[in-house]
Amino acid sequence: MGVRTRILLTFLVGALVLSGVLFFFTYTLTRSNLREREGELGLSNQLIAETLGSVRASLILATVITVLVGLMLGIVSSERVVRPLAGAADAARAIADGRLDTRLEPTDDPDLNALTDSFNDMVARLQDRVERDARFASDVSHELRSPLMTLAASVEVMLSRRDELPERGQAALDLLVADVARFSGLVEDLLEISRYDAGAVRLTRDELQISELVQQAVLASSMPRTAIQLDERCRETRIHGDRRRLARVVANLIDNARTHGGGNATVKVQPADDSAGHVWISVEDSGEGVPESDAERIFERFSRGAGASKRGTSEGAGLGLALVREHVRLHGGRIWVEPRRDASTGARFVVELPCDASSSH
């Protein structure tokens, strides 16, 4: 039974008991009084019956009024009790959605203030903790950045004299080059993710022609010769977005097609099926595809599919798709993975972005 119902019932029962007691005593006292002094005052039986009748009628009326007033008071006070609870529930939901600066308004009720104070105190600590964690990741990545740059520069110097090294030295140098590149990528990704956590990402939005954007992104990816299929209707489509981040999105999906998807990618640009004013950029490969049970999970941080962990740790850290999703979300779009729409096996990653409606069809 809810708090509201319970309060209401309490008021109702209280009103009933009160008026019952009142009824009983008033009625019986009046009756015995009348009967006692019947002879003394010379009252007729009829007069007594009439008096008792009108006493009973007014008592019934009083009972009805008491019960109604009790009911009304019950409704009003249960509302008043429940209202702060609803406020607290709203605040908790806002906090869960990431609005950590949400606080409860202080009230003039000392009983409630204890709750409000400890709630606000808890949120303040939570906010502090979350911000400290976000700062930590970003501080660590910053600290790693400069020695990494030194390392990369030194490796560059060694690379220019690679021929002078003995064969085993050359092999070691190649490993070093690959690892330094991977490590720098990881640190950059961590830095970017911590910016998202701190809410510090500001998009530099430009008017972008989507065909051009995709071409550039493909050229900058690890498979610059990837085929692009551009739907006629999207030739002039423009989007309002951050060039660097959107290019990262496409390049990342192509990199994944290379490392996880068998290396045979196609990028398609077409109008969205069901939502006007949206464009789809999809990257298809001919690998094993992503099982439906993994379709959500692979977009989480540090999550790598079963296939990836089997191949050891020489590839990414599982941050790629997490970042891709943050980028896409900030552009007001969505991303998901599905099986390819033709009969072949393989994954199809679809990025849906809002575009200028006038140019999409």
Ligand SMILES: Nc1ncnc2c1ncn2[C@@H]1O[C@H](COP(=O)(O)OP(=O)(O)O)[C@@H](O)[C@H]1O
């Ligand atoms: N094209 C693809 N085909 C199959 N699996 C994929 C594909 N792209 C991504 N995945 C799965 O999603 C996981 C997460 O991808 P990502 O976040 O880019 O991390 P990483 O590439 O560092 O492993 C990968 O480990 C892989 O298992």
Ligand SMILES: [Mg+2]
């Ligand atoms: Mg990846």
